[in-house]
Amino acid sequence: MPSPEQWTHPEPGEGPAAQAAQPSREQVIAGLRNTDAGGAEVTQLLTPEGERIASPQFDRYISDVDPEALRGLYRDMVLVRRADREANAMQRQGQLGIWVPLLGQEAAQVGSGRALKPQDMAFPSYREHGVAYTRGVDFKELLGIFRCTDHGGWDFKAHGFHPYTIVIGNQVLNAAGYAMGQKFEGRVGNTDGDGNPSSTDEATIVYFGDGATSQGDVHEGFVWAAVYDAPLVFFCQNNQWAISEPTERQSRLPLYQRARGYGFPGIRVDGNDVLACLAVTRWALEECRHGNGPVLIEAFTYRMDAHTTTDDPTRYRLSDELEVWKHKDPIERVRVHLARSGFADQAWFDQVQAEADAFAADLREFCFNMPEPPPERVFANVYAEPSPVLDAQRDEYLSYLAGFVEAGER
Amino acid sequence: MAAPVKSPVDGAVPAMQKLTIGKALNLGLRAAMEADDKVIVLGEDVGKLGGVFRITDGLQKDFGEQRVLDTPLAESGIIGTAVGLAVRGFRPVCEIQFEGFIFPGFDQISSQLAKLHYRTQGKVKVPVVVRVPFGGGIGAVEHHSESPESLFAHIPGLKVVSCSNPADAYWMIQQAIDCDDPVLFFEPKRLYHNGQLKSEVDTTTPPGPLFASRVVRQGTDCTVVAYGPSVKVCLDAAEAAAEEGRSLEVIDLRTISPLDLAPVFESVRRTGRLVAVSEASSESSITSEIAARVQQECFYSLEAPVLRATGFDTPYPPSKLEEHFLPDLDRVLHTVDRAMGW
Numbered sequence: 001m002p003s004p005e006q007w008t009h010p011e012p013g014e015g016p017a018a019q020a021a022q023p024s025r026e027q028v029i030a031g032l033r034n035t036d037a038g039g040a041e042v043t044q045l046l047t048p049e050g051e052r053i054a055s056p057q058f059d060r061y062i063s064d065v066d067p068e069a070l071r072g073l074y075r076d077m078v079l080v081r082r083a084d085r086e087a088n089a090m091q092r093q094g095q096l097g098i099w100v101p102l103l104g105q106e107a108a109q110v111g112s113g114r115a116l117k118p119q120d121m122a123f124p125s126y127r128e129h130g131v132a133y134t135r136g137v138d139f140k141e142l143l144g145i146f147r148c149t150d151h152g153g154w155d156f157k158a159h160g161f162h163p164y165t166i167v168i169g170n171q172v173l174n175a176a177g178y179a180m181g182q183k184f185e186g187r188v189g190n191t192d193g194d195g196n197p198s199s200t201d202e203a204t205i206v207y208f209g210d211g212a213t214s215q216g217d218v219h220e221g222f223v224w225a226a227v228y229d230a231p232l233v234f235f236c237q238n239n240q241w242a243i244s245e246p247t248e249r250q251s252r253l254p255l256y257q258r259a260r261g262y263g264f265p266g267i268r269v270d271g272n273d274v275l276a277c278l279a280v281t282r283w284a285l286e287e288c289r290h291g292n293g294p295v296l297i298e299a300f301t302y303r304m305d306a307h308t309t310t311d312d313p314t315r316y317r318l319s320d321e322l323e324v325w326k327h328k329d330p331i332e333r334v335r336v337h338l339a340r341s342g343f344a345d346q347a348w349f350d351q352v353q354a355e356a357d358a359f360a361a362d363l364r365e366f367c368f369n370m371p372e373p374p375p376e377r378v379f380a381n382v383y384a385e386p387s388p389v390l391d392a393q394r395d396e397y398l399s400y401l402a403g404f405v406e407a408g409e410r
Numbered sequence: 411m412a413a414p415v416k417s418p419v420d421g422a423v424p425a426m427q428k429l430t431i432g433k434a435l436n437l438g439l440r441a442a443m444e445a446d447d448k449v450i451v452l453g454e455d456v457g458k459l460g461g462v463f464r465i466t467d468g469l470q471k472d473f474g475e476q477r478v479l480d481t482p483l484a485e486s487g488i489i490g491t492a493v494g495l496a497v498r499g500f501r502p503v504c505e506i507q508f509e510g511f512i513f514p515g516f517d518q519i520s521s522q523l524a525k526l527h528y529r530t531q532g533k534v535k536v537p538v539v540v541r542v543p544f545g546g547g548i549g550a551v552e553h554h555s556e557s558p559e560s561l562f563a564h565i566p567g568l569k570v571v572s573c574s575n576p577a578d579a580y581w582m583i584q585q586a587i588d589c590d591d592p593v594l595f596f597e598p599k600r601l602y603h604n605g606q607l608k609s610e611v612d613t614t615t616p617p618g619p620l621f622a623s624r625v626v627r628q629g630t631d632c633t634v635v636a637y638g639p640s641v642k643v644c645l646d647a648a649e650a651a652a653e654e655g656r657s658l659e660v661i662d663l664r665t666i667s668p669l670d671l672a673p674v675f676e677s678v679r680r681t682g683r684l685v686a687v688s689e690a691s692s693e694s695s696i697t698s699e700i701a702a703r704v705q706q707e708c709f710y711s712l713e714a715p716v717l718r719a720t721g722f723d724t725p726y727p728p729s730k731l732e733e734h735f736l737p738d739l740d741r742v743l744h745t746v747d748r749a750m751g752w
């Protein structure tokens with residue numbers, strides 16, 4: 001792996017055309033700074049080379065992760081990545097209107113998602129396909145959003161997975177309110193005979209990006225959760241970029257350190273380390289279940305693809321940066337660890353890959369055959385209670401449409 | 411429709427009471443909280459102080475700090491957490507201290523509160539009520555006298571209502587809380603403690619459904635439609651007109667979205683004339699909508715164009731000038747004269 005000093009980047013003054021095509025000096029600096037592993041303060045349990053690091057604080061939170069469970073986490077990440085790549089390709093083929101890739105964020109999402117219990121609630125942003133998968137939401141149910149047939153109609157209660165939220169930061173306040181409700185209903189701070197959280201105690205987790213931390217709603221969410229001791233885990237996936245804006249555009253301080261100002265713990269975890277994400281999130285959720293109030297987790301990770309399929313990251317970031325992060329791939333380190341420890345052999349890896357291919361093929365077939373919603377859906381469910389005004393608008397429009405059918409035009 | 415409003419716990423509220431609008435709202439909130447322990451009240455200063463207008467007076471004392479929340483000072487936070495609480499199964503009633511401060515919460519209202527039900531194909535209900543004291547005439551500083559209701563009526567997924575008398579205040583707030591859709595509840599702040607309006611409220615039976623306008627004075631010469639604080643102005647104007655032998659029919663809109671215009675159409679078909687009154691600026695407003703719909707439905711009955719007496723298309727002026735801005739009795743009568751003289 002090259003050290004930062006060995007990277008080449010353009011010097012100013014190479015000619016206006018060359019300069020225009022190159023990222024600015026500030027962006028170069030921002031990019032280089034961010035490819036730092038997250039600083040000494042980052043919690044890591046599995047190195048990029050696949051070595052397990054002991055942690056006196058967090059090992060106990062993954063004591064149940066035996067080789068089989070570890071293989072399970074690996075399989076989760078491979079399936080999620082494969083489905084993400086398939087969806088990305090389908091967008092390129094015009095089958096999806098847009099796709100929001102999660103490439104590189106599999107460990108942050110699978111690790112944190114697998115830390116949740118069925119009774120917990122997750123409030124996602126719009127990139128949390130991996131979390132959705134861990135909550136039992138079928139990947140197919142996500143596709144409608146991106147094929148633009150619906151806004152996401154999964155059963156949020158059954159899955160403990162709230163609808164996607166596109167307005168940056170809104171979901172953080174909604175999650176704070178939900179978590180306050182859990183607390184008001186007495187679902188935190190109950191213990192069994194041994195002083196452990198009771199099996200019915202609940203917590204909420206909310207996902208947002210580094211860019212989102214600049215939004216007022218996120219700040220207000222921190223304030224509300226803190227003053228009401230809401231059982232809320234703030235899970236910030238710092239993937240280094242908010243579209244083209246680097247984290248330096250959002251904060252002068254490492255994001256996890258902000259928690260201190262609100263009076264609750266903040267912790268930075270290696271977001272490419274599925275074990276660390278699992279352990280740290282379990283710890284944070286347990287804090288919540290005990291009634292100790294919120295925790296901020298900054299998962300230090302990297303978006304290895306465009307922001308969305310409409311984005312062109314070559315305009316703002318260095319390819320060197322991507323190359324560095326490829327060495328920290330969240331899936332590869334688990335594969336190396338499984339192989340070196342003798343927990344999995346090539347045949348097993350091949351089998352997971354075949355399973356992932358089948359998963360993707362199934363997704364593709366579903367996508368191609370997704371029915372178009374009928375026009376009356378435009379009018380459906382605007383209100384919980386019947387709306388005669390809308391019913392009349394719908395009926396009038398449908399009979400207008402029927403006129404074309406009679407005229408043989410439709 | 412939502413289940414009928416539960417009657418208050420026996421003995422909680424005497425069957426007949428002489429109340430102001432403010433006191434009626436307070437008792438209505440109390441009755442709703444007694445009937446359903448999922449009803450919670452949240453906002454700035456609503457607890458110990460009872461709100462800056464004292465509408466929530468005594469509620470925290472009786473229902474505790476977990477059902478009457480003195481929140482941090484942030485409107486997006488109030489609405490945004492109410493959305494989450496509603497998702498969890500609560501029925502939050504938010505108080506926005508003054509209408510001019512609702513805008514930090516506008517994003518949560520329009521992006522989440524109004525749309526979650528639609529987005530999830532009906533799987534998420536957000537029965538949140540947002541109470542908003544609105545309107546002028548209290549001699550206040552800037553941002554304390556505005557009428558932004560049209561902005562909310564324009565957002566699909568929200569319902570918007572306003573009350574103008576104590577009986578409606580008592581019942582409409584309970585009906586709004588009982589409604590499974592989000593309701594923006596605009597309260598005529600200058601009438602809260604108006605002694606002239608103090609009247610007997612039957613706390614055993616609601617006067618009618620929430621989303622229905624109502625003829626509050628019958629007449630034959632010209633229809634006048636208004637809502638909230640302007641209803642009293644129009645009733646006073648009708649009284650004055652009667653002394654001069656002119657008979658005005660006054661309709662209290664009560665519901666702004668959905669607009670219930672059937673009684674207005676029916677009335678205009680008889681009188682042939684309509685004056686719509688509101689404190690809000692006129693451009694792209696509720697009164698514009700009324701004018702459009704009435705000309706569409708009652709074209710052949712109209713003897714004059716629909717005319718309006720409204721606030722001007724200016725920011726709310728310094729309150730030393732508000733008497734010029736607000737449509738008062740004389741301006742309403744002048745507009746009626748124009749309609750009659752067409």
Ligand SMILES: Cc1ncc(C[n+]2csc(CCOP(=O)(O)OP(=O)(O)O)c2C)c(N)n1
Pocket residue numbers: 127166167168208209210211212213237239241242243303307
């Ligand atoms: C309020 C708001 N402003 C702007 C946008 C457009 N937008 C969508 S994603 C995005 C960047 C978000 O970055 P970040 O929070 O870091 O999350 P990431 O996408 O990197 O996961 C922007 C500006 C939006 N969705 N909402």
